[in-house]
Amino acid sequence: DVKVTQSSRYLVKRTGEKVFLECVQDMDHENMFWYRQDPGLGLRLIYFSYDVKMKEKGDIPEGYSVSREKKERFSLILESASTNQTSMYLCASSSGTFTDTQYFGPGTRLTVL
């Protein structure tokens, strides 16, 4: 069974802290994605990666960075967390073609106080 795991289900941080969200997939997928989900806005793409050490900005990259040192792991970094980054963060992975399914992790609900 395919599996995407995220390091935390719930996280509470303070404004200005550096935050790391980790995502691991066991499907040997080339592509990995970070989204944030907010009520009324659906899912918005933050960053994605199509290969190790390769990354591209999504629709809302400001305030975020990413790291992909190994194929199975994709990290989202909030350099200095702010209250407007309180959200649900979802990681996903997929293989190489545009007809292919993206597989999602369970999500991390981040609260920034």
Added chain:
Amino acid sequence: GDSVTQMEGPVTLSEEACLTINCTYTATGYPSLFWYVQYPGEGLQLLLKATKADDKGSNKGFEATYRKETTSFHLEKGSVQVSDSAVYFCALSLYGGATNKLIFGTGTLLAVQP
């Protein structure tokens, strides 16, 4: 630009009622179309997909037909159950150069009452 529009919720139905959630899209190319479902407290999972015009995707009693002439991909089910209560997302995928990217609608909350 490319986009997906789906009906706003919440949609509240009684058990065994018929369901239709409307989804239309705008795309410059020939997208693949998806319905994802998010059960309470979980991530998204694929419900069904269609990769070309007139294809019908189906799963768990849900169906959707890729209609190029009306740029639509409406989700239907003949008889809903309480366990179908979830948020449903319509999405399209276009080849984006390096990889596929999904563009999502805003989601439709379905609440099924016993």
